[in-house]
Amino acid sequence: MARGTAPLTEGPLVTADTLPQALSPAAVTAVAGRLVDNVSEVVRGQSGAVRYLAAAFLSGGHVLIEDTPGNGKTTLAHAFARSVAADFRRVQGAPDLLPSDVTGSSVWNQVSQSFTFVPGPVFSHVLLVDELNRTPPRTQAAFLEAMEEGTVTVDGVSHPLPSPFTVIATQNPLEQHGAYPLPEGQLDRFALRVTLEPLSEDDELRVIRDQVHHATVTDLPPVIDIATWHASCASVRRVYVAPAVSAYALALVRGTRRHPQIAHGASSRAAISFVRTAQAWAVVSGREYVVPEDLQSIARAALEHRVIGAGAGAGAAIDDILARTPVPLGS
């Protein structure tokens, strides 16, 4: 199947053929800074979550934002999507959402006397899936392929997705009524699961004032273009990970498999995604190499949703693993 079958954007689509040069680490840090600053214009008091999202964006990973309704999940996702001058689509999760609503379908073309593929919203650079756990499992499976493979198969034909492709999904962990909990396989495909911090009184007041007087998320200007985003992703992949740091990451992941509080530990895919996200985190922190503290900083966001806890919760177990696993100090 030819590449770029369906150009969706008006501008030239960035594909693997036009892979840009990687940026310098300092430039990527600046890009991340711009992204964070821009998003922080409308998302107040969530510096941690914003940084996580920036890291996921730069590592090409997908993010699941999990929180109770009304705390700014969608605003956060929306703000990120708007900050990139890329093709942005939004899908509202609902029980009657069909896979073809997401992926697109083949329709009969009267003129050419053949089926023509009409791409669905998944053919975008940034896909915001609101209330992901409200979509039925079949539709969730359609996302599964798109997120992992970067392709969509309809009627036996694979259609490549634009690159980079990032899914920002939100879900509400409280109301499980009428929801289809995400299968572990799909959870594993999210590089990070981000929960929002409770707002301080000052921040909350600012949010209200901003909403009344200032620009909202829909007025947010894009701050990076798709080529820059692409180059940043390429650059993040080159961030140096010392063998000792890789070993430390693996020790943390394997720790989840042995820990008494965890019934089922993180997978190898989790380990890969963990290190990759740490690369992005290092760049966001202004470094061109990964240090163990990068892994520590993202450990909960990257691992907690990938393990099945037993007893006192997986979060505490991961903290325990972090405290017990010795940091490589060269001696």
Add this chain to the structure above:
Amino acid sequence: MTAEGRGNGRRSLTRLGLWLVAIASAITSIGFLRGDVWMYLVALLALATVVVSWAAVPRLPHLESTLVIPTYEVVGQATPARLVLRSPARRSPRHRLTLTAPGDADPVELVIEPLAAGETRTIDLDLHPAARGVFRERRTSHWTAAPFGLVRRTHTDLSAMTRAIAAGIDDHVRVAPGSQPGDGESGQMTVGRSGPDVHALRSWSSGDGTRIHWRTTVRRGSPVVVDREAHERTSLLVIAGPSHPVPEAADAVIARVAGIASRAARDGAEVRLVSSRGSDQLIASELEALLPWTVIAEPTSGTSAADHAAAAFSPGARVAIVTSDGLTGGAWVAEAARFDVDVVEVEVAPRSSVPRREPAVPTFSRALAVATMGSLGAGVLCLTAAGVLGSAAAAGWLLALGAGAGLGLMRPATFADVRLRTLVSIGIIAVNGLLAFRSADDGDLALAGATAVCGVALAQLVSTRTRRDALVALGLGPVMVVAAAGFAPTPALVLPTILTAIAVLLGLGAAARDSLVDNTLPATSTMGAHPPSGSLLVPVSAAVLLGVVAYLVLPLGSAPTLSGSLLGESPVSQQSAAERAAQVTPTYFNGTLDLSARGHLPETPAFDVPAGTDGLWRAMTLSQVTDGTWFSTPVQATYTADSSGRITLPTDPAEDGAPTAAARDYLVRPIGAWNVIAPGPATTVRGLSSLAQWASDAYSLDASVAPFTVAATARTDVDSLTHTGGGADRGESEWVQLDPSTTQRTVDLARSIVGTTTDRVAVVRAVESWLRTNVRYQLDAPLPPRDQNAVDYLLFESHAGFCEHFAAAETILLRSIGIPSRMATGYVASSRNSEASGRITIRASDAHAWVEVWVPGHGWVSSDPTAGSALAAPADQSLVQTLLAGWNRLWSSDSGRRTLAVGLVLLATLAGAIAFPLRRRRAVAVRRDAETRGVSLEPLAAFARYRAALSADGHQLGPGDGVAEVRRLVTEPALITALVIVERTLYASTLPPGHVRVATAELLDRRTAALTARHQPIPSR
């Protein structure tokens, strides 16, 4: 005037002297330049490097000293108390210690014999119980390494100062009689008759008016104001987290803080001492004991300014915040802003006041050392190229540079002892002074100056310990270049100048890199903390490449005449300026021809002559020779001019006996040269009203420059003759006179060439052909040594020369077997240069010299030994000579230089293409090597010790707490930088440079020692 002030004065004087040398050299060189664009570039380059290196110097830490603080502690409350003496750093001097107990007891006076480094001695004392506590004798000795190997020793008695201050507050300690009031290190405190008087100094900001403290301003290089008035109005004084940048400065800090506090207390201010995290426990406790002030908080870890600010500040108060390290203070000033109080900052221990321990190893990298030696080496090469230093002297200097400086810089342990270094420096300066004195005595001022400069440079290099010293030495290279350009602006300077520029630029780059490990640089961003190794190398190499390529590509012809060659010798040694000036003008037509000189001939047109007159156009003949210089026959008869504008030239007596031939008219148009030229002996000249005659057969245009018609008989060439005709020979001595210095082997050679041939034509052609075969034509042939006959040198040593040399050699060879001959000079007209108009252009570069031989029956015939002498080297030439000849051919032609430039660019591209991946691979390989083989990296072990010390200090550090956690525990910028370097060593793709790692390890170990020392009890014995 303080000792510090004196030192500054000397440094300023040194710098002023260097500036004067540089300016004088520049002016001299410009005076000599005579409009040569290359020499201007050389001078500009040299000046730019001087300026840049000088601009870099003041920014560097300038005081290096050794501090000796024997510490005295009186232990125990019983009588007798025990006095513990310790000399921590070096051997302490013999001195007197006076301990005065309060009340009625007599002062105890002790004479302390010198203590060896690290020695501890105990003395039992019968002291009054009230005198218990800690006494510190504060006496410091400074060994300061000043530029140029000058070393001075200063002595400051800090204890007197402290006691004087303390006396104003408390009566515990009295100033011992006889001790001199000292001056504060930074000159900010004076102990006067009316007690301590404290000035608060701070940086000038707009609105401060003229309360500038000039002495400090001059020293710091930025305006500093005295803040006494503001200080006196202070109602609240907060001493925040007293600490000290280096342990040795503790006493100075205590003295200053105590002084300020006592002054403020006397002025009615309430004094509060805040010993928070970051304050030094020893200083804090000593201050607590010293003054009756409010102590805000007990020292605890994990607290910060924010926790104490509410207790420390009263809203609306005027607060002076006294800080000693600028760091804790910064936090307090920030806090004060929240409490709506006016803040006056008082910096207790500014950087300049911190006495520094002389580094055990130089505080600069080897890269800077190498660049410095390179700069000086290239400077010596410049002086050699300019002919100021003989090659033997230059070799000696380079050897000394390599040995002395290399030993001093590369093996610091060898020169660790300051006395040894002083001795060596003095020795070098003395020897050079003697040499310079002798040279000056001989009237050779140039050599004297050069010797002096070299001596100073070498002494400076040997005594170099700090980055600043190294930079001063680095700057001397450009000074030498400028001086050399002043002595002789020869193109031979270009290469060494480029080398100097490269060395200086690299050196400055290395110095900039070294400064990254300077303790004062807060580097919190990890991205920039690691010096990007090699990033400077690329732009510098690119700039140098660009310069060299530009030099190669720009045509040679655009530069006016200059003697000397790029790699060549010094034609100007021991000559006066006038002689030199005479040499740089073409030597062909002014009546003499010196074989040891050479002119560069530009491509500018000189004449144009009718078509079909290819061949030799004669301007004059030279027959007398003395010591390699040929002279023409003086004027014997003058020309006559008639009214029709026809000038009749006198008949040349040399032509007597020659067969007569009809003269022809030739129309000559002078364009760039003003000689009268003709294809043979001229009889008449038309078209000119007058001529200047300066030899019997040499004329030049006089009043007007206009085309003229010359009637002359063309000379026959010897190559067109087959045999000698019948006729008279010319036997006058004038035509067979030999240079008195002609060697016997020249005469022998002539005989062997001729052999048994007798026919004159055959003989001449044999000599011609011998020369064409055995001597190589080379425009920039080596010049003969002053004491050697030029022809002898050509025939037996150099085997290379140009037309003058060929012609002179043939003339001498012919004369030595009795054949009348003489030199002729003029131009070669070649139909290759013919224009569309049918005329031939003769250029200045067509200037030529050949031989005229008397052949019976034919008269004077021309013989040109140069024509047909191939540029190709003779078969028996050595490889080096072949290569040199090839290089010279490439170098001397525009196209060759362009080829060189293209080759250079290609080579650089190739080198870049190879080096870039190689460097990456090498960096990764080093990294991998360290990982796989478990190579012990300096900062890692030091970090492990520091971490352990932190744990022992009460900080909870688990296995999951790495470098970042430790970073959260510290606030000192230098320490944070060090931790970033540890982090890089552990996790980054490339290791930080070795010297950075070593410096980091040292810093960490110092802090570890400081941490550990807090917990060690005072030894009782």
